Structures are given as C-alpha cells and as structure tokens.
Amino acid sequence: MTAQSPGSVNPLTGEALPPVEGPAVAGIGSLVREARAAQARWAGTPFPERARRVRALGRRIVERRAEGAAILASELGRTPGMCEVAELNNAVAFAEAAIRTARTALAPHKVSLSMLDFPGKRAVVEPVARGVVGIIAPWNYPVSNFMKSLLPALLAGNAVVMKPSEQTPRSGAWLAGLAREAMGPDVVHLVQGGGDVGAELIEAGIDAVVFTGSVPTGRLVAAAAAARLIPCSLELGGKDAAIVLADADLDRTALGISQWSMFNSGQDCSSIERVYVEASVADAFVDKLTRVVRGLRVADGSGEAELGAIQNPSQLAIVEAHLLDAVSRGATIRCGGERTGVGNGFPGTVLDHCTHEMKVMTDETFGPVVAVCRVSDAEEAVRLANDSRYGLNGSVWTRDLDRGEALARRLDVGIALVNNHSLTGTMPELPWTGTKETGTGIASSQWAYSTFVRRRTLFIDKNKDPDPFWMPADESLQAFRELLAQKNLGGGVRVMLKLAGVLGRRVAAIRGLLD
Ligand code: NAD
Secondary structure (H helix, E strand, O other): OEEEOOOOEOOOOOOEOOOOEEEOHHHHHHHHHHHHHHHHHHHHOOHHHHHHHHHHHHHHHHHOHHHHHHHHHHHHOOOHHHHHHHHHOOHHHHHHHHHHHHHHHOOOEEEOOOOOOOOOEEEEEEEEEOOEEEEEOOOOOOOHHHHHHHHHHHHOOOEEEEEOOOOOHHHHHHHHHHHHHHHOOOOEEEOOOOHHHHHHHHHOOOOEEEEEOOHHHHHHHHHHHHHHOOOEEEEOOOOEEEEEOOOOOHHHHHHHHHHHHHHHHHOOOOOEEEEEEEHHHHHHHHHHHHHHHHOOOEOOOOOOOOEOEOOOHHHHHHHHHHHHHHHHOOOEEEEOOOOOOOOOEOOOEEEEOOOOOOHHHHOOOOOOEEEEEEEOOHHHHHHHHHOOOEEOEEEEEOOOHHHHHHHHHOOOOOEEEEOOOOHHHHOOOOOEEOEEOOOOOEEOOHHHHHHHEEEEEEEEEOOOOOOOOOOOOOHHHHHHHHHHHHHHOOOOHHHHHHHHHHHHHHHHHHHHOOO
16 A cells, blocks of 8 residues: 655755655555564674675665766755765765674673683673664755664664655655665665654554654654654754864864855754854954855756755745844844745855854754854853753864863763864764754764664573572571672682582582472
8 A cells, every 4th residue: 555745846946846655654564564574584694795785785876876866956956966975975985884883883792700600601792683673864864864874774684664754755765775676675665754654653563763853853753762662763953063262273164164064055963053253363264254155156057066955945934034033133144144046045144243042043043054153262162052952063173182172072062073073974983973952862883783783691501500509598508608708808719719618518408409
C-alpha cells in the first residue's frame, strides 16, 4: 500500500516538483517487520563484507554525483556545484573514515578478572546490533545528514528505515536507492511524508531512533521514544557564537567567519549566527566582514554562486522577522537585508551593533545573516556566548593559541574551536554533539555507537569446582571472607598461603551439601 507525500517547490525557480510515493502510514509496521527479518542475516554478514558494501555506497555516490547534485539542487535552490561540494564529493573518504571508526567502536572489550576472586572465569563485553534503526532527517543537508548515521548503523549490523524531510523527499529517495543497490534491497528501507510518518515510524517497532531537526520536534520524538523505551539520539538546533579577540588576524578571521556564517546560506545547525568582537577592533573587523559577505553571489539560475536560495518560505519568513526585530532595536544592516527577487533568494547580510536581547542573538535564524555584537573584553564575550539555549560549535579567533584554547574550553558547547568553525561535521572520527537544547545526541565517532549497538556481557566459567563463596555459610566461608578482605587490604604472602589453604576446605564444605 503506497501513499503520495505532498509535492514541494524548487526554491529558486518556484517550479512545482511532483509528489513522491512512499508506503502509506498503515504499511510502515510491515515494512519494519521486513527490515527486521533481513537484519539477522545482515548482522551475521562478516564485518569486512559489510565494510565492502559501505565502501561501494561511497563510490556510487561519487560516481553518480552529477545526477545526485541535480536532484539536490532542485530541492534546495543551490547550484549543483555547491551540492557536490557540500554533500557528495567526499563520500568515499567519508566511508573509509566511518569504517575505521567502526573497527574501534565494534571491537570486543576483554575484561581481566582476578584469578583468586574469580577462578577459571573470563568475560568479554561485545557489541550487538540494536536491530532496526529509524533515521529521521531534516532538509538542510538531505544526503550528508543521513550519512552520519546510516553508515555506522549499517556497519554495526542494523537494518535501517530512512525518513527524509517532506521538503527533500527526492534527495532522500536517491540516497536510499544507492544504499539499496550497495547493501541489497531489504537492509535499507525508505518512508516518505511529514510528521505523521515520522511519528508512526517510531511507533512501528523500530529499536532505536536517530533524529536530526528542530527543538520542538525533538521534544516530541524524545517523548515517543521514551514511551517505547528505545534509545533516541537527538541532534537539534544551534545558535553558534564566534569570539573575535583584538589580536586576531582580521583578514583570515573575516574570511573564516564569512565562510561559516554564509555556507549553505546559513541553513546549517552550526552556522556562526553571533559574533562577539572586542570593541577596539570592531570597526576594522566589521568592515572586512562586510566586504567579503557583500561580494558573495546568490544563485539566480545563471551560473555558479556562493549562496543558494532559502529552502522554504517559512524559513524565509523567520529570517525576515529576525532582521526586522534587530533593526527595530537598533541594529544596523551593513549589507544585504532584502530579498533578491529570484525565488526565495536572500543575500548575505551583516548586522552590526546587535545587542543581547535581539532575536538574531537568541533564536535560531537559519539564514544568511551574521549578527555582530561589540564587547569590552574576552570575559564579556564568553559570558554572552554561553548565555544561550543552544550549544553546538563555538569558536575563538586569536593569534594567541594558548589563550584561545583556554577560552574555547570555557565555551558551553559540544565542539569548541580556535580559528575555525563547523568543519568537523564532515569528519566521521570526531563526535558531533552539543549541549543544552542542541540535544543529547552524538552523531559520528566511536561514541555515537551507543545508539547503534547495545553492549552484551558474555561471561564464561570453566572452573571445575564450585565457587568458594557459595553456600553453606559455615566457618570456612567466614575464614575465606576475612582472608579475602585482608588480601584486598594488601596482605602479603602469608595471607595468600592461608587463602589457598582455606579454598580446599571451602570446596569440600560446598560439595558436602550434596551428601
Ligand atoms: P523539523 O523538526 O521540522 O523536521 C525534521 C524531521 O522530523 C522531518 O523529517 C519531519 O518530517 C520529521 N517530523 C516532524 N514531526 C515529527 C514527529 N512528530 N515525529 C517524528 N518525526 C517528525 O526540522 P527541519 O526544519 O527539517 O530542520 C531544521 C532544524 O534541524 C534546525 O533547527 C537545525 O538546526 C536542525 N539541525 C540540526 C543538526 C545537528 O546536527 N544538531 C543538523 C541539521 C539540522
């Protein structure tokens, strides 16, 4: 049984994109059961073979990047070139790094046990795939957001059900198609639609959910996962801050802050949305930043550009509301600030003289807007940067690397940087994680695997004798306990010899229970 998800619109051209088909909400349960049936075989597939297939997926993405970029561009209003750079071209390296990370995360952990306390025993903690993992994604990076979780989930031996955003269903379907070619059709599944489909997926029997999206939806997902007692990883919004110290290399800093506030038109959970700059260099810094941002081209369908359109009208409305609020409270627009008039196009916008209570400083704007606040010193900058509901990336820009490192450590964020921002999102070996309302999840790295595997303790006992602390509770047990305590307090050879002697008495007493 299939259903059509609502059609979406090309954000640049306004052209209506046809609706896509996916299983009807009522069919999601049986799809999860199909995935579960396939998962047992997939988990039994040796790791090198799973890795080979993940590698093949990486290759397919790069080989078919032109096709993928065209689909992404139509849904996102970016140029195909931007889509290739942001989401497709590094897929092979990404897969290799994900495989290396998986080897570490999935290695069994042997625990050494004291021969005296636990004779003849060994224990190992080993990862066991959760089963079927649901991945619910947002629209801003419709391929790479999936890749962060899809690859580790598969490498760990899970089957996956992908749920793309209703704004970018074709990009999700393209990736799912390639993943199915690489893994076999039954290990990766796809559902299409809006919030009702995402909610049903969690109800439909999946064993873990990875959610990336907004804070309000994240709360609903967390509650639904809690009701089902399944693990849930949440990667939510951001309001990243950059701190520019007076000794920073202002040229490089202006270029770097422009890059990471404007990349993907600022529709990035880790976009630099707030800049705290020391007052003594603020004029020079803002001038340089404005010069760079003003020069960024917005896509208009005629060729390459640095910025795409805003993906959807609701997001555009938020950007404009934040600007209006800032200007009404005294901020000045140094460049940008008005629609381009081509689709949802909006130019790079620099706001100066922003203050702490403005929406551009407190709420996620998710657009090509960078708000600058002048501060008296680094202490004020750190205090204001930390006074936020969010905590994803935070950066300090300075020539004094030691001071930068010390200040970065004081930022209440998941990823603290000096002289750069946001770029670790493409590195599978590093945890992508936040604090506060950015969510509790960890995407990428060995530490993300608590979502994808549970840990099983396997305990093997080859002791032929009963254990010395078993019943009966006679005088030999008391003697044994006492000697054990003395041994643990550092008792020497004398205690050990006594222990050896009492062990024999213990075993005889325990076996005596059979008489
Ligand atoms: P959104 O919350 O509107 O939607 C995200 C996904 O959740 C979509 O697939 C949607 O259909 C689904 N959904 C909606 N209601 C649901 C429900 N009740 N149950 C289950 N699923 C449901 O978010 P969006 O507008 O698509 O994405 C933008 C947000 O994502 C921004 O806040 C951004 O910061 C955040 N984001 C965070 C990260 C990160 O790593 N922290 C990365 C990318 C985007």
